[in-house]
Amino acid sequence: CTHYLFIVNVAGNSTLLTINAGDYIFYTDWAWTSYTVFSISQTLMLSVGACYYLTFTGVPGTATYYALIMTVYTWIAKGAWFSLGYPYDFIVVPVWLPSAMLLDLVYWATKKNKHSLILFGGVLVGMSLPLFNMVNLMTVADPLETAFKYPRPTLPPYMTPIEPQVGKFYNSPVALGAGAGAVLAVTFTALGCKLNTW
Numbered sequence: 222c223t224h225y226l227f228i229v230n231v232a233g234n235s236t237l238l239t240i241n242a243g244d245y246i247f248y249t250d251w252a253w254t255s256y257t258v259f260s261i262s263q264t265l266m267l268s269v270g271a272c273y274y275l276t277f278t279g280v281p282g283t284a285t286y287y288a289l290i291m292t293v294y295t296w297i298a299k300g301a302w303f304s305l306g307y308p309y310d311f312i313v314v315p316v317w318l319p320s321a322m323l324l325d326l327v328y329w330a331t332k333k334n335k336h337s338l339i340l341f342g343g344v345l346v347g348m349s350l351p352l353f354n355m356v357n358l359m360t361v362a363d364p365l366e367t368a369f370k371y372p373r374p375t376l377p378p379y380m381t382p383i384e385p386q387v388g389k390f391y392n393s394p395v396a397l398g399a400g401a402g403a404v405l406a407v408t409f410t411a412l413g414c415k416l417n418t419w
Contacts, residue, residue, distance in 0.1 A: 231273065259354075260350060260351040260354045260394075260398035261402055261405060263350060265406075268346050269416070270413065272409075272412075274286070275324060277417050284321040287321065316356070324410075344406065348399045352399060
């Protein structure tokens, strides 16, 4: 029972982080920089929770189920935000399912080898999520237009939307996110597996 409560708790906290991590459409001037950082944070929350759940049950498919829990939680929370006046474009399609499917595939293909899951699964999730996240980002409206149309009175002055400096910091946020994610996600997946050995 404690394990299942932990899974629900991690899924809830994952959702809270990833909802806020999706807020980069408002951080217009830092869009690419924020995109890279938030892709890694979403990789963290997916990898740890999904690997914990997957190795706890030992059943390939539960990582995808975990991602589905995150997805449903996110739709509910963002639906509530939409009712409070957030733009509809802010309710974007969560992108964790394909990456979680890769985790399940590795676990199944390697006959439940935990070390292969950590190494291969971690690299695949780390490399794939920034790519799916960019597809996600391309479906939303122009960030600058959205930010001006839905001003946030609580924004500090330094976060006021200005003309974006795309490419000023990184030429390819997807490549940077995938490169960093491929390295870091191995550690994230290892942490998720380690949680089963309290």
